[in-house]
Amino acid sequence: MISFPVATREEIAAITARALLEIGAVHLSPSEPFTYTSGLKSPVYVDCRKIIGFPRVRSRLIDLSLTMMADIAGLEAFDAVAGGETAGIPFAAWIADRLAVPMQYVRKKPKGFGRLAQIEGELTAGQRVLLVEDLATDGGSKVRFVEALREAGATVSHCFVVFHHDVFPGSRDRLAEHGIEIHALARWADVLAAARATESLPTGELDEVDEFLRAPLAWSAARGGIEALPER
Structure with a gap:
């Protein structure tokens, strides 16, 4: 029998935020910003892949x-449950195992040999599939994964991530336009609140993060990064 711990959304977010801080998954570098795949410059980077190395943390999450x-x-x-290549795959596997349902994973694009498959695993028409990823920024990759699953016959309306930046203009609207609801254990607001409460990160750098979160595209543009999200 599957058991579920009792917790409110606020408790879930606080526990997740503290866990990410505890395992060192939250990185700050305002003076030498990180560059995301999109070209965005950011003073912060959350590495959810670190979770796989902490069995107690990952079990709780x-x-x-x-x-x-x-x-x-x-x-x-x-x-x-379907995991997005590549970071979503372990999280999808753990969730599928706990739910006792099949798992697939979705490539960013079809592989260039063999069956030219974009989806690995058994997928039947009409399956209700939960897309799982480690994190979400502007939502673009989630749309591509969902489109691939739908083209293969799946029904997909929910995407789960451990962490959602939830600060980029239009990211939720972009997903909603494609019939996708995104759900996250924690967002930047939760991590920032936990960092200040626990004093686990330097206050000055957190102030810089605050500035970025209020206007991420302007912060990026001022430091040589993109100033607008690409059209999807």
Whole structure:
């Protein structure tokens, strides 16, 4: 029998934020900004891949993910779980295992040999699939993964991530336009609040993060990064 811990959304966000800080998954570098795949410059980078190296943390976060998705969608809402290449794959595997449902993974584009497959694993038409990723920025990759799953016959309306930046203009609207609801254990507001409460990161650097979060594209443009998100 699958058991789900009892926790409110606020408790889930606080626990996740503290866990990310505890394992050193939150990196700050205002003086030498990180460059995201999109070309955006940022003083912060969250490395959710670190979670795979901390079994107790990942077990707790998977518990919380099941609690959240059961509350949002129900206990019998999904027939399968799909992980986005590559960081979403381990999280999808753990969630699928706990739900006792099949798992697939979705490539960013079809592989260039063999069956030219973009989706690996058994997928049948009409399957209700939960897309799982480690984090979300502007939502563009989530749309591409969902489109691939739908083209293969799956029904996809929910995407789960451990962490969602949730500061980029139009990211939620872009997903909603494609019929996708995004759900995250924690957002930047949660991590920032936890960092200040625990004094686990330098206050001056957190102030710089605050500035970035209020206007991420302007902050990026002022430091040589993109000043607008690419059209999807």
